[in-house]
Amino acid sequence: MTVMEQRSAYRPTPPPAWQPRTDPAPLLPDAAPYRVLGTEAAAQADPGLLRRLYAQVVRGRRYNAQATALTKQGRLAVYPSSVGQEACEVVAALALEDRDWLFPSYRDTLAVVARGVDPVQALTLLRGDWHTGYDPREHRVAPLCTPLATQLPHAVGLAHAARLKGDDVVALAMVGDGGTSEGDFHEALNFAAVWQAPVVFLVQNNGFAISVPLAKQTAAPSLAHKAVGYGMPGRLVDGNDAVAMYEVLSDAVKHARAGGGPTLVEAVTYRVEAHTNADDDKRYRADSEVAAWRAHDPIDLLEQELTARGLLDEDARNAARDDAEALAADLRARMNQDPALDPMDLFAQVYAEPTPQLREQRAQLRAELDAEAEGAHR
Ligand SMILES: Cc1ncc(C[n+]2csc(CCOP(=O)(O)OP(=O)(O)O)c2C)c(N)n1
Numbered sequence: 001m002t003v004m005e006q007r008s009a010y011r012p013t014p015p016p017a018w019q020p021r022t023d024p025a026p027l028l029p030d031a032a033p034y035r036v037l038g039t040e041a042a043a044q045a046d047p048g049l050l051r052r053l054y055a056q057v058v059r060g061r062r063y064n065a066q067a068t069a070l071t072k073q074g075r076l077a078v079y080p081s082s083v084g085q086e087a088c089e090v091v092a093a094l095a096l097e098d099r100d101w102l103f104p105s106y107r108d109t110l111a112v113v114a115r116g117v118d119p120v121q122a123l124t125l126l127r128g129d130w131h132t133g134y135d136p137r138e139h140r141v142a143p144l145c146t147p148l149a150t151q152l153p154h155a156v157g158l159a160h161a162a163r164l165k166g167d168d169v170v171a172l173a174m175v176g177d178g179g180t181s182e183g184d185f186h187e188a189l190n191f192a193a194v195w196q197a198p199v200v201f202l203v204q205n206n207g208f209a210i211s212v213p214l215a216k217q218t219a220a221p222s223l224a225h226k227a228v229g230y231g232m233p234g235r236l237v238d239g240n241d242a243v244a245m246y247e248v249l250s251d252a253v254k255h256a257r258a259g260g261g262p263t264l265v266e267a268v269t270y271r272v273e274a275h276t277n278a279d280d281d282k283r284y285r286a287d288s289e290v291a292a293w294r295a296h297d298p299i300d301l302l303e304q305e306l307t308a309r310g311l312l313d314e315d316a317r318n319a320a321r322d323d324a325e326a327l328a329a330d331l332r333a334r335m336n337q338d339p340a341l342d343p344m345d346l347f348a349q350v351y352a353e354p355t356p357q358l359r360e361q362r363a364q365l366r367a368e369l370d371a372e373a374e375g376a377h378r
Contacts, residue, residue, distance in 0.1 A: 022231050029224035029234035033268045036243040037301040045243050047311050053242040054302045055320045060086035060110045061299060062324035066331050071277040075335045077128040080107040084272035087242035087298035088204050090114045095249035096172055103142045103155040103173035115139050120334045129339055149179040152188030160197040170256045172200045178209025180223055193230040196261035200252040204239060206271035211284035227264035239267030240298040
């Protein structure tokens, strides 16, 4: 037999039938960020919702300005501003029920305040005073997380455990574009999808991870496209459009609560201020880019719609501004008081069984404090 004849006689067994495990088409994100404000769909937006969102973003903007001012007065060690991102921040809180959990990052104190946590307590960590500053169980808000993306597996664990116990709870976890490159992001999304855990992942794509622009962060078509690889739906939304954000996050929360599993939401927004008060953003981006985003401002978008529909007169505008001023004045007054701190608390509530090194450091600090107190009494 020739080689040709041998080959035509050989009939390899084909592999068992293959088909995709899930149809990828419904998981694909929107072709462009979903918008409502500034489009014809805005006419359908509920007046009560528009007014509520407006009051909240105006408060949020004032809170941001006050917190940054406190860093200049030496009352706050560091503040990662969310100016320009207020719609994402407040809607993350408003889309949840009281029984749900919020998992914020260091940039999300505004979401934490919008959820009802005392603003001074929300800033405790950034003041460098104490551990978390608030009781996470009281408002169901996890501690602000500084190690990037570590809050995501926590959110999945909590949501999965709640589901196993039969508790009707959804977890919403917030992360930045830079955080999506972390291993924790991958592990959290994979577990969440495999377990169909009731989690909403909200990525605030604000353009930068400190000085690293998105183009150097990922080659993915969008961050929302990453969802498909895990087998969960991805949504792409204009993060400066509070109404669009409210619709998309509320839908994702509802979907998770109904047993539909996790959703990855990419909110396209922009960090119009520096990374923190310790950063100089002029070194890595052009003023014109910032100006283009300032022109697509979350407050302006709501104001234009409310004004066009005759829902925002001078009195309503003043009421929102007065409420925001009262929040800022209270924050200023209370942050200007010296907190009563016990430095020994540094070692409290960290380990149930402190390590030998921590015990040694604790004893050393105790001795230094005692010596100082003795010196003061002489
Ligand atoms: C695991 C880890 N690596 C590095 C850092 C240092 N770091 C702090 S903020 C930041 C940028 C994060 O950017 P992004 O996730 O886009 O969030 P944004 O600050 O823009 O809200 C980096 C690298 C960190 N906090 N944690």
